[in-house]
Amino acid sequence: MRLRRMATAALAAAAMSTLGIAAASPAALGASTTLAAYPAWQAWTAYSTGAKVTYNGVDYECVQGHTSQPGWEPPNVPALWKVAGGGGGDTTPPSVPGNLRSTGSTTGSISLAWNASTDDTGVTGYNVYRNGNLVTTVTGTTYTDTGLSAGTSYSYTVRARDAANNLSGPSNTLTASTQSGNGAPGAPGTPTVTGSANSSISLSWPASSGTVTGYRVYEGGTQVAQVTGTTATISNLTTCSSHTYTVKAYNATGESAASGAVTGSTTGCPTGGRMPGAPYLYMGWGDPPNAATVMDATGIKSFTMAFILSGGGCTPKWDGQRQLSGGVDAQTISTIKSKGGNVQVSFGxxxxxxxxxxxxxxxxFAGAVQQVIDAVGPAVVDFDIENTDEFENYTVQDRILNGLKTVKQNNPNVKVVVTFGTTTSGPNSHGVRLINQAKALGVPIDNYTIMPFDFGGGANMYQNTVNASEGLKNALKSANGWTDAQAYAHMGISGMNGLSDQQEQTSPATWTQIRDWALSKGLTRLAFWSANRDRPCPGGGVAENCSGIAQQNWEFTKITAGF
Structure with a gap:
């Protein structure tokens, strides 16, 4: 995992080297500059302590002068920015608004509604975004967007804000259309999947505005159902297959614009594939927490124990130093199992x-892995394949993959996972090569887990995680000829809680979104780096024993236990 890539002191030194106000930059903003005169955050600008900016509708104050870099937007670097007027006290964002939906439309307007958010200090309003741009802030959970063009589709999200101007993560993205103006109905609301079976998927959707004769359900450009009400069941589908649908209303005049899309899957996929959520636990440093304490506080039943390295040649040891049996690692594993849990063991x-x-x-290689399996008795072996010595060295890649064939043959009840880094759009060339080579060599890998962080800073960590996962899905489908559902069933996500090495922030609310998306798609593994870091230290930066953000103890672990 990435925190091990760079010592904390080195990170601090690297960050401080960029904080000098004298750095070559196109503009400098002093403490006396007003919001009206300088309303937006910019990269490569020198900011003095006390400078104020408005970013995404929220006012921030610089608490430490620096030259800003891409990805150092105020919400992502609490060590450098605080919410103006918030005193730096309340940094916990509200929960994410849920179920953003269209409740109707005209030729020039679209009406929206969403589920209310919660917050420890109360929600003061909601920012509404159209096509990625802030439109307005409202106090309730409804809004009608006016002045729109007829027969046009628009994309909406909503974020809650609290009294300290903390913003929640974005709601689901809604695509809705205005009426065409030619007498046809307005577009229906985005459908939801209400049920599925081995060969069918059932849908429901909000009604269209205007005069409606009925509704047509489309998969791509093909009509698959026509009904008079706002529900439909599409039958004669393939078992364990994924399908994406839109709905259009029609009357004697014509057909509406399409609703937003929904994806559903038929049942009948191989069962028993999901592994319990398992945050990484590292006994080598980072003030390792007591596993029993964390289990009692969160309900977690599994941990990914890190890391098995070479203790010299092909001899496996914990962290390359500690014996497989008799030490703190073995004692911790014994405790976890005594409380009804199990462990995954991570190599590399x-x-x-x-x-x-x-x-x-x-x-x-297979023999070394077998020594660990015999000593530990894990439910899962996880091969964290990274860096130039394994991930980018194809001779070593092939050695590991061929070894894993033997591991799986000798241990059919132990799941085999490979974990590797990713771009925001999915695996890079080394990851795609690993996937294709596993297929070519006939390696029965149970799960391909990506690490969707360290993208380069400034990321929308939920959306980038989804995009990266969809890229992994496409690579798995291409290599193996799988359906969407089959690919999802071989996928996992291993995130980084709080601040990543590149100052990307994953909040508990964002991690909940990621977990719920993984559950909705049928992913089979969820982990994060690490349980050691699942403790608060707001403004603490990237640390080995805390998350760098405001949170409750073991908050990410508790969310992961819900997988």
Whole structure:
């Protein structure tokens, strides 16, 4: 995992080297500059302590002078910015508004509604965004957007804000259309999946405005159903297959614009594939928490124990130093199992002396893994394949993959996972090569887990995680000829709670969104780095024993337990 890639002191030094106000930059903003004169945040601008900006409708104050870099937007770097007037006290955002939907439309307007958010200090309003731009802030949970063009589709999201101007993550994205103006009905609301079976999917959707004769359901450009009400069941589908639908209303005059799209899957997929949520737990540093304490506080039943490295040649040891049996790692695993839990064991990571380059053959690699399985009795073995020595070295990649064939043959009840980094659009060339090579070599990998963080800063971590996961899905489909549902069933997400190495922020609300998306798509693994960091230290930056943000103890672990 990425925090092991760079010592905390080195991170601090790297950050401080960029904080000098004298850095070459196109503009400088002093403490006396007003919001009206300088309303927007910009990268590569020198900010003095006390400078104020407005970013995404929220006022921020600089608490430490610096030259800003891409990705250092105020919400992402609490060590440098605070909400203006908020005193730096309340930094917990409201929960994400739910079920954004259209409640009607005309030729020039679209009416919206959403579920209310909650917050410890109360929700003061909601920012409404059209096509990514802030339109207005309202106090209630409804809004009618006017002055729109007829027969046009628009994209909406909503974010809640509290008394300290903290913003929640974005709601679901809604695509809605105005009426065409030619007498046809308005577009129906986005449908939802209300049920599924081995060969059918049932849908429901909000009614259209105007005169409606009935509704037609489309998969792509093909009509698959026509009904008079606002529900439909599409039958004669393939077992364990994924389908995306839109709905259009019609009358004697014509057909409406399409609703937003919904994706559903038939049942009948192989069962028993989901692994319990398992945050990484590292006993080598980071003030390791007591596993029993965390289990009692959160309900978590599994941990991913990190990391197995080379203790010299092809000999496996915890962190390359501690024996497989008799030490703190074995004692922790015994505690977890005594409380009804199980463990996943992770091999490799970003740094350290790894088994892949040190074991000379696939058979030797498989033998080293077998030593760990025999000593630990894990439910899952996770191979965190990173960096130039394993991920980008195709000789070593192939050695690991061929070794995993033997591991799976000898341990059919132990799940085999490979974990690797990703771009915002999915696996890079090394990841795609690993997926394709696993297929070519016939390696029965149970789960491909991506690490969707360290994208380069400034990320919408929920949306980028979804985009990266969809890219992984497409790569798995291409390599294996799978359906969407089959690909999702072989996928996992391993995030980084709080601040990542590149100052990207994943809040508990965002992690909840990611977990719920993974559940909705049928993903089978969820982890994060790490339980050691699942403690608050607002403004603490990237640390090994806390998240760098305001949170409750073990908050991310509790969310993960819901997987």
């Amino acid at each position: 990571g970003w740094q350290g002396n790894k088994l892949g380059p040190n074991c000379s053959t696939p058979a030797a």
